[in-house]
Amino acid sequence: MNQYETLWKETLEAIKNNFNPDTFSWICKTSLFRIEDGMAYVSYRSVITKNIMSDANTKDLFEQYLSEMWGEPVHIQLMHYREVEKMMPEEIVQRRTKELVQTKFNADYTFENFVQGKSNQGAYAACFHCCVEDSHTFNPILIYGNSGLGKTHLLHAIGNYLQKERPEKKVFYAYSGDLVSILIDAMKTHNVQSNTVEMVQAQLIDNDYFLIDDIQNLTQSSSQEIFFKVYNSLIAKGAQIVITSDMHPNELEGIQNRLISRFNNGLPINILKPEFDTSRAILRKKLEGYEEACQINDETIDFLAHKFSDDVRKLEGSLRTLVFNATLENVDVIDLPFAQRVLSGQLIVAKPNKLTPKQIKKVVTKFYGLSYNEVEGKSRQKKLVNARHMIVYLCHETLGTSWTQIGQELGNRDHSTIKSSYDRAIKLLKTDTAFQIAMNKIKDSL
Missing domain, CATH: 1.10.1750.10 (DnaA protein, C-terminal DNA-binding domain)
Known part of the structure; x- marks a missing residue:
C-alpha cells in the first residue's frame, strides 16, 4: 500500500461516522491517485459515487480532513478511473487488472450478527449451509424480498465467514450495477492498458463463490450475454452462486428468460419483513453496543419494533437516532415520550396506522x-x-x-x-x- 492509499484509507476511517452506511458504501468505492500542486486526484467508478462526492458539504468535509492529514491545504479533483488509468505506468494498470475481483466485506455483516426469525430463517440457513458444504446442492441460491430486510447482510456474511474459516476459497462479490459497469467498460475498450472482455470474464470465472447483489439491475442486454457465459461456466465448475433481488425471478423485467429459468432452477427464497418478536430481537442485539451510553425501556423497544418493522435499516436507524439525541440531551433512560418526540418528524411515525x-x-x-x-x-x-x-x-x-x-x-x-x-x-x-x-x-x- 503506497502513501496515497494509506492516506485515503485513514481519511475514510476518520469521516465514516458522518454518513449513513448506504451512502458510505458508495464513498468507499473511491481511491486517491496522487496529490500534486495542492490538488488531490480522487477516482470513482459509478456516477452515484460521483454525485455523492460532488456535494459541496461532502467535498468540504473530505478536503478538511485530507488537508489536516497531508499537512497542507488540498482541493479534491474527481476523475473517472479510466482517465486515471491513462496517467498510470502500464505495470500499475496490469497489477490493478489482476486485482479486479478482490472483494472487501463489511466486518459488521456476519452470521453471528444476523438476527434470525420466522421471516428470514430459510435464507439464513441456505447461506450458511453453502459456506460449510462443498456439494452446493442448491445452486444458485436467490434471496428475494423488499429492500432493507438483510439480503446484503447475508451476502457479506458469506464472504466474512469464508475469509475467516476457509481462506483458500476465492470469493467475488459485487453490486450488479458495478458489475455492469465493469463489463460495459471492458466491451468499449481494446487498448493494452484496459481490461478486455476475455480478461474480465476469466477473472470472474476463477472463483469458488460468486455473490451478486440486486440482480434486477442487470438490465443491459450486452452485459447479460457475458454474464450468461460466466454463469454457465461457474455452474459447470461447481462454484456456488448466491444472488439477491428485490422481487421473485418471474417478476424480473429486462432480464433474459434463459437467465430467469436458471434462477428458478436453483433455490429462490423469500425473505419477509421481520415479525414483531424478531424486530425486538434485532433492537436488543443492536443495543449491546449502546449500553454504556444510555438505557431504553421495554415500552420504547416495543414501539420501535411495531413502527419500523418494514425495513431493518430504518429499524436500526431509529435506534441510532434516539441514542444520538439522548447523548446530546444527557438523557439516561429513553422512554416512550422521548422517542415519540424525537421521531415525530419521520413519516412512518407521524402517519397514523389505519389498517384494520x-x-x-x-x-x-x-x-x-x-x-x-x-x-x-x-x-x-x-x-x-x-x-x-x-x-x-x-x-x-x-x-x-x-x-x-x-x-x-x-x-x-x-x-x-x-x-x-x-x-x-x-x-x-x-x-x-x-x-x-x-x-x-x-x-x-x-
Missing part, C-alpha cells in the same frame, strides 16, 4: 376476485382457501390480531381453525412460489 382486519380482507378478496360471502363460507376451493390463509397471516403478522378476532372476520370460525390456517400460510410462504408472489403484491397494495 376488514381492510386486509377487502384487499385480499379484491386480489383474488372473490366476495366476502365466498371467503367467509365453507367452500374448500384452492383459491378460497389460499385467500383465507392470506387474510389470517396478514392480520396476525401486521396487526397482531388475536385468533378469535380473525375468526370473527372469517365467518365466526373457531380459534384453532384460524391457528391452523396461519401455520399453513407459513409453510406456503416457504414452498409455494405463486403464494409468495401473491403475498408480496397484496402487501404492496396494503
Whole structure:
C-alpha cells in the first residue's frame, strides 16, 4: 500500500461516522491517485459515487480532513478511473487488472450478527449451509424480498465467514450495477492498458463463490450475454452462486428468460419483513453496543419494533437516532415520550396506522376476485382457501390480531381453525412460489 492509499484509507476511517452506511458504501468505492500542486486526484467508478462526492458539504468535509492529514491545504479533483488509468505506468494498470475481483466485506455483516426469525430463517440457513458444504446442492441460491430486510447482510456474511474459516476459497462479490459497469467498460475498450472482455470474464470465472447483489439491475442486454457465459461456466465448475433481488425471478423485467429459468432452477427464497418478536430481537442485539451510553425501556423497544418493522435499516436507524439525541440531551433512560418526540418528524411515525382486519380482507378478496360471502363460507376451493390463509397471516403478522378476532372476520370460525390456517400460510410462504408472489403484491397494495 503506497502513501496515497494509506492516506485515503485513514481519511475514510476518520469521516465514516458522518454518513449513513448506504451512502458510505458508495464513498468507499473511491481511491486517491496522487496529490500534486495542492490538488488531490480522487477516482470513482459509478456516477452515484460521483454525485455523492460532488456535494459541496461532502467535498468540504473530505478536503478538511485530507488537508489536516497531508499537512497542507488540498482541493479534491474527481476523475473517472479510466482517465486515471491513462496517467498510470502500464505495470500499475496490469497489477490493478489482476486485482479486479478482490472483494472487501463489511466486518459488521456476519452470521453471528444476523438476527434470525420466522421471516428470514430459510435464507439464513441456505447461506450458511453453502459456506460449510462443498456439494452446493442448491445452486444458485436467490434471496428475494423488499429492500432493507438483510439480503446484503447475508451476502457479506458469506464472504466474512469464508475469509475467516476457509481462506483458500476465492470469493467475488459485487453490486450488479458495478458489475455492469465493469463489463460495459471492458466491451468499449481494446487498448493494452484496459481490461478486455476475455480478461474480465476469466477473472470472474476463477472463483469458488460468486455473490451478486440486486440482480434486477442487470438490465443491459450486452452485459447479460457475458454474464450468461460466466454463469454457465461457474455452474459447470461447481462454484456456488448466491444472488439477491428485490422481487421473485418471474417478476424480473429486462432480464433474459434463459437467465430467469436458471434462477428458478436453483433455490429462490423469500425473505419477509421481520415479525414483531424478531424486530425486538434485532433492537436488543443492536443495543449491546449502546449500553454504556444510555438505557431504553421495554415500552420504547416495543414501539420501535411495531413502527419500523418494514425495513431493518430504518429499524436500526431509529435506534441510532434516539441514542444520538439522548447523548446530546444527557438523557439516561429513553422512554416512550422521548422517542415519540424525537421521531415525530419521520413519516412512518407521524402517519397514523389505519389498517384494520376488514381492510386486509377487502384487499385480499379484491386480489383474488372473490366476495366476502365466498371467503367467509365453507367452500374448500384452492383459491378460497389460499385467500383465507392470506387474510389470517396478514392480520396476525401486521396487526397482531388475536385468533378469535380473525375468526370473527372469517365467518365466526373457531380459534384453532384460524391457528391452523396461519401455520399453513407459513409453510406456503416457504414452498409455494405463486403464494409468495401473491403475498408480496397484496402487501404492496396494503
